[in-house]
Amino acid sequence: MAGVLKWLVLAMGAACVAIGAFHFALGIGSVPGEGAAGATVDSRERFYGAVFLGYGLAWLWAARRSPIPSAAVRLLAGIFLLGGVGRLLSMAVHGPPQGFQTVLAVLELALPPVYFWLAAADERQAARPAGPAGAVRAERDEAL
Template sequence: MAGLLKWLVWAMGAACVAIGVFHFALGIDSVPGEGAAGATVDSRERFYGAVFLGYGLAWIWAARQSPVPSAAVRWLAGIFLLGGVGRLLSMAFHGPPQGFQSVLTALELALPPVYFWLSAADERAVAARTPQRRTGPAGAGRRECDGTP
């Protein structure tokens, strides 16, 4: 499970970096049907591309940690899930988007539960490999404070 988590975190990071670079570089030309949207939408698209690139770098940072930090994975997956919820709200208010956007929505709703489930796998694997320090019976080696030097 720990290997799967590390692989999925790396894959998510690499995909988000690639998507971020794509949107940053191409602006509105990176979005099907947005070619005539104009400078304002192009500016927004490039800004969001840079933010998504940074989001991908955060995933890669998490993948490079040992163990992969479960809290970071849960936060990043939660943000991804929130993006999927945003797409659902858009569908509710404006109807279905272009087909590829619907596929992305499905991924944004399906992947976060997998990350939540696996989030602590690497930490558990490291803990299982690390020998536990024996400290003896409870209270052994502890000095009582009775006021004497």
């Protein structure tokens, strides 16, 4: 499980950095249907892109710790879940968004429980005694 957690935390970090950089660089051009929104929305989009890039760097920071800190994983996953709840609130107030935004909402609501479940996997593995069985398990998890 520790190997799965490591892979998921790295993947989340890399994806968030890439998405944040994309939105920072392209502004409203990065959001379907927002091309005519104007300078205020472009400014906000680029600001949020920078924040999301930083959020991704926080995931990467967590992935590079040994063991991966469960508190950091839970906090970052909770923030991601809050973003999904925000999308649900928007849907309730304004109706359904562009289709890709709905897909993102599903991911933002589905992935956090997985992270919550796996959050302490690396810490549990690090706490295990390093006997022969533990060494074999560690080698298998590192291969993941």
